[in-house]
Amino acid sequence: MKTQSIDRKVTKKQVKKVNGGTSSYVGSILEDYKEYKMKMKCKKMRIYGKKNVLKKEKAKAKHDMAKIEQDKIDIMKEEFLLKKQQDKKRIMLIDTKSMPQYLAEYYKICQIEILTKRCISSFN
Numbered sequence: 001m002k003t004q005s006i007d008r009k010v011t012k013k014q015v016k017k018v019n020g021g022t023s024s025y026v027g028s029i030l031e032d033y034k035e036y037k038m039k040m041k042c043k044k045m046r047i048y049g050k051k052n053v054l055k056k057e058k059a060k061a062k063h064d065m066a067k068i069e070q071d072k073i074d075i076m077k078e079e080f081l082l083k084k085q086q087d088k089k090r091i092m093l094i095d096t097k098s099m100p101q102y103l104a105e106y107y108k109i110c111q112i113e114i115l116t117k118r119c120i121s122s123f124n
Contacts, residue, residue, distance in 0.1 A: 091111060092114060
């Protein structure tokens, strides 16, 4: 234990002699500390910068995913409307003469409904 304290005293004395006293020793420690703080501040700023870039990329990815989902919904709506139009066209073109009467009446009612909806929508 005594050898450590003696060694520390010797090194402190040597530093004082080399640096010209206590004030320059403390000054060098302060300079080192300031340099360390500056490096840490720069590192912190880089980390915050990267974090902000990642946040922006994440927000853009969410926006892109929402747009893709909306496009999927729009496509599904278009497919549904197209199928509905094809069904209406098929019903309108069907020949009811060779069908049983109950089926022919059903298709006639469907044709009348289609024509009625078409007329109503053309007035609006």
